[in-house]
Amino acid sequence: MRFLEVLCGSTAETLTQANLNPCVILWRPGGARFSIANPQLPNRQSQRPMNHEVLRYNQYSMFRTPLQEALRAQAANQALSMRVSEYRGAETAASYSDPQGEFDALRNGSGVYDLGFRARISLAGSDRARWMNGMVTNNIRDLNEGRGVYSFLLNPQGRILGDMLVFNDGETLTVETDRSQVEKILATFDHYIIMDDVRVANISGNWTALGMAGPKARTGLNAAGIEVTEMEPLQTHLARCNCDCDCVQCTVVRGEDAQYESYEIWLAPKDVFATWRSLVSAGSTPVGSEALEIQRIAAGVPLYGVDIRERDLPQETEQMRALNFNKGCYVGQEIVERIRSRGNVHRKFTGFVLEGSAEIATDAKIVSGEKEVGEITSVALVRLPLSERKLALGYIRREVGVPGREVMIGGLKATVTQLPLAGVAPARESLLQR
Numbered sequence: 001m002r003f004l005e006v007l008c009g010s011t012a013e014t015l016t017q018a019n020l021n022p023c024v025i026l027w028r029p030g031g032a033r034f035s036i037a038n039p040q041l042p043n044r045q046s047q048r049p050m051n052h053e054v055l056r057y058n059q060y061s062m063f064r065t066p067l068q069e070a071l072r073a074q075a076a077n078q079a080l081s082m083r084v085s086e087y088r089g090a091e092t093a094a095s096y097s098d099p100q101g102e103f104d105a106l107r108n109g110s111g112v113y114d115l116g117f118r119a120r121i122s123l124a125g126s127d128r129a130r131w132m133n134g135m136v137t138n139n140i141r142d143l144n145e146g147r148g149v150y151s152f153l154l155n156p157q158g159r160i161l162g163d164m165l166v167f168n169d170g171e172t173l174t175v176e177t178d179r180s181q182v183e184k185i186l187a188t189f190d191h192y193i194i195m196d197d198v199r200v201a202n203i204s205g206n207w208t209a210l211g212m213a214g215p216k217a218r219t220g221l222n223a224a225g226i227e228v229t230e231m232e233p234l235q236t237h238l239a240r241c242n243c244d245c246d247c248v249q250c251t252v253v254r255g256e257d258a259q260y261e262s263y264e265i266w267l268a269p270k271d272v273f274a275t276w277r278s279l280v281s282a283g284s285t286p287v288g289s290e291a292l293e294i295q296r297i298a299a300g301v302p303l304y305g306v307d308i309r310e311r312d313l314p315q316e317t318e319q320m321r322a323l324n325f326n327k328g329c330y331v332g333q334e335i336v337e338r339i340r341s342r343g344n345v346h347r348k349f350t351g352f353v354l355e356g357s358a359e360i361a362t363d364a365k366i367v368s369g370e371k372e373v374g375e376i377t378s379v380a381l382v383r384l385p386l387s388e389r390k391l392a393l394g395y396i397r398r399e400v401g402v403p404g405r406e407v408m409i410g411g412l413k414a415t416v417t418q419l420p421l422a423g424v425a426p427a428r429e430s431l432l433q434r
Contacts (some may be wrong), residue, residue: 012351018355019067058355063179064091065116066208070273087289088303089180092116095288098385102291106213110220111281111287115209116272119182121175121189125197128173135331136166137191137314139324144170146178148234150256152314152322153188160312161188163304163322167236167253179204180305208269210276213255213262213285213295221263224280226250226274233258239265249384250275256321257299297391299353300419304427306362307349307377307393315339316395318419319351345397347374350406351421354414364410366396373397391421 064072068091071082082132095102105111123132133141136151143149148167152160162185164177177185182202189200192195212221221228225242231254241250241342250271255262267275280286302308308317315323325340339345354360366374374396382389392409396416400407405416 021069023210025372046255048148053366062086062091063089065114066269067116067210067272067276068092068115070276074273083288085256085289087292088117088178088305089119089182092117093286093288095290097288099288099294102285102380104292105285105287106291106295107216107285110212110214110216111291111294112220112276112284113211113213113287113289114276115211117179118209118264119177119179119204120181120207120266121177121185122201122203123173123175124171124199124201127196129168131193131196131198132166132173133327134329135189136164137164137323137330137332137336138167139141139327140166140173141327145170146236148236148253150234150319150322153185154314154330154332154336155310156332158313158332158339159310160304160308160314160317161185161310164306167234169236178304183367187348188254207266207270209267210265210272210279211262212265212279213260215261217261217263217284220279220282220284221265224278224284225282226252226265226275226279228252238406246387248308260299262357288313293378294380295383298382298395298421300393300421302393305379312395315346316345316347317350333349346398348398348401349393349395351391351417351419351420352376352394352414353417354392355411356411356412357390358386358410358412360390360392360410360412366394367408367415368400368405373398373407393419 066284068084071093074142075082081098083094084091086092087094094134102111102177115227125131129141129143133139136153138149138151140149140151143166145168146166147198151166153162162177162181163378164175164181164185167174167176174423182204184204193200214220218228227242228237229241231237231252231429233254233256235254237252237254239250239252251266253264255264265275276286296303302319323336325337352366358380360376362376362379364376365372374394376392376394378393380391382391390412392414396407401416403416403418407414407416
């Protein structure tokens with residue numbers, strides 16, 4: 001038996017709210033359950049199944065993506081330059097070289113990146129489509145096989161509990177989201193399954209993914225032996241794979257933006273390094289999470305937990321692609337419909353271009369006419385061939401957030417701009433993303 005300090009999910013939140021010390025779990029390696037021991041909580045046990053992927057031992061260790069595991073092994077034997085960080089619930093590469101150069105590959109060439117921070121949840125059972133249609137904000141009932149949609153999961157007050165892609169895989173529905181959101185989404189699903197024939201399974205351990213993006217992304221896939229034809233946004237395709245990995249199964253998903261090429265490649269964890277190596281050998285540039293963040297911000301894609309919080313309402317985020325007003329009832333629908341029928345919300349999500357080089361905090365306030373009118377949620381510095389631009393995303397009062405309007409952010413002049421940010425990102429890009 002081993003003693004491990006743990007900070008995980010709702011357990012940590014409960015202890016923090018009660019001003020209790022971090023708990024200790026007594027891990028029985030051969031068992032499926034664990035108990036939580038705390039001197040201030042005598043005789044209390046949790047009977048929740050252990051999920052090794054979400055526990056943070058000693059508050060430092062976390063899930064490491066399969067690609068990152070393989071790259072670490074390579075780095076031990078070769079001079080592999082790579083910086084590592086936590087990103088969206090997993091440990092992955094932050095950069096392989098210069099993040100700005102990697103960002104340039106996403107804009108003008110072909111970049112390949114780790115999507116091991118994404119998770120998959122399977123929904124089976126005869127009621128799956130009807131039940132899921134009543135859970136999320138988009139239309140699942142009429143979703144064709146081999147297609148997906150972007151959706152929000154709301155609470156009854158219309159606040160956003162999470163975001164996800166939902167795919168119709170024929171006999172099942174597949175939910176794709178960040179690993180950082182899985183625990184909350186699974187708990188919410190479990191709460192609402194009563195007499196329904198719906199079986200929910202976290203299948204993240206069976207799969208991992210790579211991403212490809214840039215105007216030459218499809219060329220790069222084909223050059224590596226992954227044959228991809230013309231696809232529509234969020235369409236899935238069982239690719240014929242002739243690359244070095246010799247995959248048994250390789251599923252390609254087209255990115256959400258029709259104007260900008262991006263793809264996900266879902267495959268078995270054992271095949272991910274060989275596939276990554278084939279894509280790099282075929283000419284694609286390795287891209288880390290720092291470049292992905294620059295691209296995300298330039299494209300104006302909000303990230304759940306950073307730009308979208310549980311306190312936000314769907315219409316405030318400006319992500320109307322997540323909403324369907326003709327699908328019928330779902331959790332939180334009354335609030336969403338009330339906002340639509342009675343008028344707009346007071347805030348909106350938008351972009352900003354800042355002047356100057358001073359550092360800006362991600363919670364910096366937006367000021368107009370000496371009045372606080374919003375806050376910043378994400379910031380990125382972009383180096384272009386002839387200039388350097390500081391970009392930001394955030395929320396601003398709707399009457400002030402008119403494109404071209406000048407405001408002050410953290411002492412710097414800034415201009416409200418439409419998303420995606422012109423001249424930086426080719427088009428709105430999911431990179432999955434949000």
